[in-house]
Amino acid sequence: MNICKKEGKMNMTVEYPMSKLISERRTIRKFKEESVSTELLSDLLEVASWAPNHKLREPWRFIIYNGQGTKELADVMAEVISKGGKMKKSPEEMKNYFLSIPAHILVVMPEDPNPFIREEDYAATSALIQNFQLAAWERGIGVFWKTDSYLTLPYFRKRVGAKPGEKIAAILHVGYPDMTPNARPKTSISEKITVIDGKNEK
Structure with a gap:
């Protein structure tokens, strides 16, 4: 709590670190x-995995490209x-772009045949990604969350080891x-x- 005196009165302001982290x-x-x-x-990722997920399905796995692994990707x-x-970039430009980024994480999730479960799992996975971004930012690390169309290409999926019945939900730079x-x-x-609180009801 930050307490300061202003115009003869005590002005008390409460600092909320998580709110600051989210907004910054x-x-x-x-x-x-x-x-x-x-x-x-x-x-x-361990911290991020505390994201809410229905029935604790934990619908995610990760492929990390780091160090020399970035060259492979x-x-x-x-x-x-x-x-x-x-793509807007040439093969060489794209290669150099990926090499300029220290680490890449592919976020992979199952595509359940039940559309309701599939939606729930994608929502949970998105919550995990946001958790990861915030936990990383707290440590001074930045993230670029991307969902480019190439993630769905059969050749890309095969090369990175995505299995049948799996969706590559995102790539994180x-x-x-x-x-x-x-x-x-x-x-x-x-x-x-839209607020519905009964106050305006007659």
Whole structure:
């Protein structure tokens, strides 16, 4: 609690670290060369796994490309484009882009044949990803959460080891921020809230 005196009165303001963490987190697109250890990534995923998930299904697994592993994924991306994957970058540009990022995490989940369970599992996996972003930001690490269409390409799926019946929910680019963008204006949440509390009822 922060207590200060203002205009002859005691002004008490309460600081909420989690609220600050959520509001200050940014998507990072440019990273330093500094590596992030696999142990640290695993620790962050362990924290993130406390995301709510119905019946504790824990509908996720992870493929981490780190260190020399980033070259393997960069080669896959260059091959994807060479084989007709529609990208804005050339194979060499895409390869260099992936090599410029210290670590990559593929978030993989089962695609249950029951659409209701599938929706629940995707929601839980998304909650885990947000947990990961926040836990990483707390440690000074940035994340770029991407859901590009190449994640669905059969060739890409085969090369990274996605199994039949699995969905690659996201790829997370991870590293220490080289540049942190400023906050962008957001719509006031009051414009998106409908309150039903009975106060206006006759």
